[in-house]
Amino acid sequence: MHLLLSLGVFWLLPLALTLEEDSPVDCFPRRTVLYHRDNAYLFYEEGVYNYSTMLLREDLGLLMLGAREAVYALDLNDISKKQASVKWEVTEQQQNECKNKGKDPKLECKNYIRILHKMEDGRMYVCGTNAFDPECDYMSYMDGKLTLEKNTDDGKGRCPFDPFQRHASIMVDNDLYSATSMNFLGSEPVLMRSPPQSIRTEFKSSWLNEPAFVSMIHMPESDKSPTGDDDKVYLFFSETAVECDCYNKLVVNRVARVCKGDLGGERTLQKKWTSFLKARLDCPVLESQLPFLIQDTYRWCDPQRPWQDCLFYAVFTPQSDTSDLSAVCAYNMLDIARVFSEGKYKAPVHVETSFVKWVMYSGDVPVPRPGACIDNDARKEGINQTLDLPDRTLQFIRDKPLMDQVIEPKGEEPLLVRRGAKFTRIIVNQVQAADGKMYDVMFVGTEDGTILKAVNYDKEMFIIEEVHLFKSPEPIKILQFSQKTGWLYAGSDSGAVQIPLATCRRSSSCMDCVLARDPYCGWDKDAGKCTDLSSTQKELIQSVKDGNASLCQDTGPIKPLEESIWPGGNLKLDCPKPSNLATTSWERDNRPLTLSSRHELLQDGLLILNASLADAGLYHCVSIERSKTDEYTSTVAMYDVTVMPPGSGKGDRTSFPEAQRDGPSVAGLQAVVALLTICLVGLVGWNCYKGHLPVPWKNRNKNGGQSQENHEQGDLNGSRIQQDTRPENKPLVSAVNSGSSNNNHNSEEAADAENVNQPSLQYIDDESEI
Template sequence: MSHISCGPDFTTGPICHPGDTDWTDIHRKISVIVKRVEASFKEMDETHLVLSVFLKTAMKILFGSFHHNNIASEVHSPSPLSWNQNTLSNVKPFFSQVCVCVRVLQSDCVNYVKIVHHYNRTHLYACGTGAFHPTCAFVEVGHRMEDHVFRIDPSKVEDGKGKSPYDPRHNAASVLVGDELYAGVATDLMGRDFTIFRSLGKRPSIRTEQHDSRWLNEPKFIGSFWVPESENPDDDKVFFFFRETAVEAQGLGKSTYSRIGQLCRNDMGGQRSLVNKWTTFLKTRLICSVPGADGSDTYFDELRDVFLLQTRDRKNPLVYTVFSTSSSVFKGSAVCLYSMNDIRRAFLGPFAHKEGPNYQWVPFQGKVPYPRPGMCPSKTFGSFESTKGFPDDVIQFARHHPLMYNPVYPMTRRPIFVRTNVEYSFTQIAVDRVNAADGQYDVMFIGTDRGTVLKVINVPKESWNNMEELLLEELEVFSPGSVSPQQQLYVGSDTGIAQVPLHRCSVYGKACAECCLARDPYCAWDGTSCTRYLPNNKRRFRRQDVRNGDPNTLCSGDHHKHRVAERKLFGVEGSSTFLECIPKSLQARVTWTFQKHPQNPREEVRLDDRILQTDRGLLIRRVLKRDVGIYQCHAMEHGFTQTLLGITLEIVPSTSPSTSNLPSDAPVRLDPRSGGGPPMTNQKLWYRDFMQLVDHPNLSTVDQICEQVWARKNAGGEQADKTFAAQGKEAPPAGPAVRPANKKWKHLQEIRKGRNRRTHDGKPNPRAPRSAGE
């Protein structure tokens, strides 16, 4: 049973201050942070999964020991664990005074958790900022979920310097390998001394060279992983991913480069130089860019997150990364994929070298000492048993040449998924490998700063080198709803954790064509519905084609005919009306056809300044008598055409004094300025207000726009009252309230919900299984 954890960002939750948590806030629309499950969590028994929930608005640590099948029923009642004054009585006065001295914000003077690792089957190891006094502790969780054990042993609380930063705003990245902790942190109060530090375990503590910009230059640590190099554990390396101010770009302005750094697990430091310092540390640049036609690349420089997807070969996992742009002019995000072979090749390439301040960085052309800097002392590649036995020239070369000249490029030399000119940025990523009928697919779950998760796959076109990026869904994470018991996505943020199913096949409709066009590797057509695809399922009647998504071939034997939904709409001549039609697939191209009468041939609707097509339907800015007729909405995708909806539009003459002759349930589009009567003589069209509403996803902004519209209408009514009073006439009786209830506009917020496979209220309109022209 596989699980992807997009669990809470362990770097942001306060854990030490009395207070309560309002769990209703969990379902707010907030910035989503996707986080991988720690490898140690995966090793736990399948019936017991410890999920740690850190709430930034809470003032204490909240750990919940939950059954992984469904945390929704249990997440509302976690077990509180206080890391309180009694536990930290020996250091409380000191770090309270320090916090008061260096910080004004009271919210900083709490213990923000920065590191959480599963130490063994009974304990977690957690470190936090400790109100600017880093502190670590072992947290007992018991052997099983039924044990209900969750406590801190005061005797096992220890100093967290070199494991957690002082300032909650500083990033930290760490990995626990065996009983050793490798952490990238800021080790001083002012946040100027950044280091990669090894602690715990039996080997001596080791760190990077201090105050040397060639090693680390204002880094922001993103992630850390252990990857075996060979069958010999002495060759194992630990990799750190971070971004920093580039020393190569000095003199050209301040530039940020993304990096990958490596070091050997068995590094013991030097004997006479680099004592208790890394002697095997190397770093190089990670490039994620889109090649331009003129030879210049568009770079995504700022690394945001890293995910290692394990393969059958433990030595060669796939490295998925999320990048964003640093430019204030061009904004975008990208996902780049790297191979460990390319990373190792870069570290075996030339070293970057600079003769002096006025020289450029060039590949080192001299003799590289033996053993080559960056190689681990082992019997696999040499005869050295410890780095303390390395010659002095090796140590000196390693000190002055930590940077490699060749960068690491992504596979295919370009990103596998890109979004530009959108309202959100990618923040984090988790990946699940799925077996489908036509092969394996890596499903990417990409968190955004807008509170959504993008579900994306790459599908090969002519070859595996030519890939098509396919956005399957955009999930609104923190919304109430039921969850299935298996295949869960755990998504966390500053205020909570949510559980979302990896597969939601029911949203793809009830027709074979819709299920096929979804191209979701989790789903397949079973003859009656779109359901979860299981490779070992004994049912033979399973239709799935992720690569091509061709319902003409896949659903040729499906004889289920579905009637096209029909609606009748009334519009007022000279006013505006909107014909809504939203396809379930964002990849579908929507076209509209028109028939004056049922016996007339259909013709495509001609778009101009009066008739506009949006992604939600057809907007007729000024209704004319000739617009009466039958409109049909068609969706075309992968050569397959289906009719989604038929709308019969009837026109009410503008000279009509009332609409009492219309059916009571008929939808009518009236000029909103007229209060239900004929349109005003002012020719300014109200569609501008409508389009303004459509283009604003924020409900509060929508309310402000509505207030402006209603204010204009009220002003017009007051002016009319003054006119009647001046003429000595009695003003006409007031009609219904001009200002509609706010709930009248809530459908606009629902329309803007981030979702590619859209569902409607009531019974969905299934797509016909065959082409509309057949």
């Protein structure tokens, strides 16, 4: 049995290693662009935060930016240029009332701009939280000025009370569709269309159950419809699942829809949606136990094709802290529409007195179909508006708004899965590459304030680059894209940023440009630079699907840089990697460099420590990067290193500087040194003359007769020492105990002991010496 287990482990080990190597979560950006103020246009104002609402006014050439208690009109081509602004601040009374309700006066009791939409007459509709008392107003831009009309509307049901609560809104034919909470506590979620034809959802958990709203999208399904169908508004959100048979709450993703012409029912569902249907949305990520939750969506439609070919792109993050993955899934509009128009319903079944189980409904479905818009078939039956719908259809949709079928993503798998900072926002732009094919380029915002530029090439996830937009990491809260200008706009708490979609200038060589596999960029052989395809009619070198750089011409040998160093010194040879997918290696004199303890490999170069003469030579830094077609090698840097022998120093750029031997400063220093030397000699001579310092020949004479003098003149020396200790200006080298000095003449043993302890070097009184 143990043998079988061992064999099984060894059999599965290669498979596990293969899966680890090909794991889709290890999708690294090819290039990482660190923050630099020249990478983007930046706008912010001191004291203003939360730049999280945007409206593109391409007709005015403006980006309308909503922040905390302010709205700005910025130049669409350079958002660092402010054209106009208007303040919308709360009053002191409103702030006090908000504070009395238990809210933070400095953080929550402000007016956060949350809704900003264009109206048909050119004005703008703007709403703010207004210190937990939401209000809406009309705003206009004329003669370079931004003005609020002060014609305020009640914002309840249109704008959230809480500035940090998720919400969604869209303006369709001057009608505001909003998904938010109706009350101060946030316990009454609602999907509402505002007056003059106000209509909303039921306050039932089967309709909305603790939702977190994400986004709303309008689909013109009535355009050229053969069945006379109506336009629809789709709502993406997550909520606690009522159909889940589990002990703990399970949060799932939903997509709901309502018909644009819905007026509610005559008796049942009065001023309520008669077309509200919702279905579960799934994005499977590596067979995760809990569903990943939706954070943002983007609708992409080809203007030359029907609405059925539109795609919804969505970003998902885990609902538990046990995973650090994020994903992007895409959904076909036709698949979503079929679930609502042809799918089965779920129905609640009372199993016990306090338990409801949701199962697929298998009974008869009323006619007209519950949740359907008014079409040609309904009109033939005399039903021209929702007010004409029979009660049986309305009662069915009131109790069973949930569809049974789950909407799966395109290809039944994510387009992108990545480990690291969570995804927050997404924008998708389609671009035609040099091969004539169209590619969807995804721009994904993260919680670290970065933008990922990624493409899925035939189920191959490829991140072209990751750009850091802000100096300090902070979540990207909104993304907008202008087809007219070709710029991407991002907002966060501290400011707004504008970056280009095409960043071809970051590639300095043909190989780097082709291996970037960027659909926007190709190598121009004549100009010798990486160029945006949309800016030229020339044939450029590009290979986005395979990264085939074999068409690039050999640039020839590069000129080595001369470097020199003293023996025992340190030298760094720079070699920045051209991409995160490349590996670098070093050669010396056309042979692989044999590393030792004196060589330290760095991420951006090689460090030579304690150099010796053997370290001289020609160093090559070689980059190796593999694509789908081949492995490509290029020389990144070349250095001719010379180790200077002792005594030389000419031509050494990295050696220690030589001492200056001439010049006015050196002459002055020499004069100062000579003067100090003369003063020092004079001072020593004076101290020797005065006897403060011992004279060598006198010491030798005294040392020769030291023993005799110690015996014969002990009393005399003792008396001299005693006399020398009294004057304050005649210090001795070593002090004599003053307590025993009075007994020097009374005891012969005391005198001998004192002479033994007395040091040989003493100060001599010049008067007694004479």
